[in-house]
Amino acid sequence: MTKNEIKIFSPATVANVSCGYDVLGFCLDTIGDEMIVRKTEKKGIFITKIEGYKLPFEAKKNVAGVSALAMLADAQPNCGFEIEIYKKIKPGSGIGSSSASACGSVFAINELLGRPYNKTQVTDFAMKGEALASGSEHADNLAPGIFGGFTLVKSTSPLEVLQLPTPKDMYATIIHPQIEIKTSDARAILPKEFPLTDAITQWANVGSFVHALHTNDYDLLKRALHDVIVEPHRSRLIPHFAEVKSAALIHGALGAGISGAGPSIFTLSKGIENAKSVERAMRDVYSSTTIAFETYVSRINTGGIKIL
Template identity: 45%
Template sequence: MSLDYIKVFAPATVANVACGFDVLGFAIDSPGDEVELTKSDTGEVRITKIIGDGGKLPTDADKNTAGVVVKAFLEAIGSKQGIDIVLHKHMPLGSGMGSSAASSAAAVYAANKLMGSPLSDLEILPFAMEGERIACGSAHADNVAPSLLGGFTLIRSYSPLDVVKIDVPDELFATVVHPKIVVNTKDARKILKGQVPLDKAIRQWGNVGALIAGLLQKDYGLISRSLEDVIIEPVRSLLLPGFDEAKQAALEAGALGFGISGSGPSLFSLNRGKKTAETVAHAIKSVYDGLGIETDLFVSAVNQQGPSIIRSNESDSAKTI
């Protein structure tokens, strides 16, 4: 018996987490993307349908994140198996919540399961990262790692790739607010400075180390003090209307800290307890209501599971090549 069809969900993520540009990220329960993979006898990887993207995403498998990661995975395991892909986009493009990463993570996770799990979840992470290269020009892992592995992740090194999962306190909840404005990820990376003053770098390093310590020690005061970005936020926040007002509103409502989710426009806060997280969400929403900007609100604990199988079919006749 082998699988001939599988449908997988992978969660949205918050990358950078204030002080950890390109090295920190965590998964949330929702939203997320879904993919359906079906074996075929064509010997090709094909994107047969995309739902929910408004016709914006390419159906060419060489240009679509889901297609790219599945092709890379099959090549790595030496398979010529044909696979048809249906992609369900439940996240707005360019949201700053890891939309491309969720598609990549779901696709490569599904492909691995479909082919009998020849590789571990950690071993398929580099293929998911290639989807990010297609999406934004850089194969960073701060979104795909938590989406694929679940939890809160630290990228210790990219060469060689070394990913560490970090335990988090049970009462830690995230608020993510998506203002319905557009920030292009590639543009948000282009505006960043190539050099950082030493004093700011030292302060940022201290914050990253202290944030990890705060999470492990369940020290909410230390977590709060460490959620400070002195390098990326001062530049990227200029692209986000209402950022300063939203940050002030979140902190006044009890947030431990506040920042930009990925490259924006989504914003996040970490909070102690679900009730506080919900209060913060509505405080931020009020700011954007006043600016006439619609928002989507998400409140979640850190998602520890990562991808999940929604449905699959086993077949005696399914042929694996």
């Protein structure tokens, strides 16, 4: 018998991972939303509670609602679902806030329906919700949330997600300066065309990064974690980005870059001690400014969304 109610943890995620703009991502586990989803006799999607941040209750205007409606339209179950959202990931932070909502609801509904859909299909429904937030269908935050670990979105149409190996002992540190970057600004600042030479550097790094994950080669990871395409432009929207990055690298981070569209900055480290030392170094940079910030240290979450 399937359950009538489920409580889940939908983790924050980091997209792009320096070299892999629009395709690479990884999953965190010390920060994420909680959601409770339960079956209702009445058909439809009903968002009954939202705590943490102010978001629309109307299902069609809420990313968790939109992805849930997409799944319902396909599954045509003889019931509806109500959703409670305990939002912990601040919208606009760059660590997959909308994505956690979009995939949390469909993951939970899929469980309550007895898992009719595989992970790729669940991600596909979640893309409908993500599109409400970002204006286009992306999966680079959704895939790590649903699959866990490091993922590569090979294509979105049709959706194809590759699960990459996660080296043992790998940790991430995130610093989230509490500033707002408008998605429209983050996009407008990017050129539409790039020199072939830069693109070659980028795909050499993507290939090297994937090889490094497979061979557990931390030194190579370090040499691959560079972004010559997006970071030179978008980093201008994040105050003190260069100092934060430099502090992280000086303290032994494998790499540092913009998490998603920012403003959060992510780093990767070998071992939790290094991740904590990098956290302190990054905090020191923003502590000397007037900008409020939060930091998170997390192992790479290889399980993705989980049932609580």
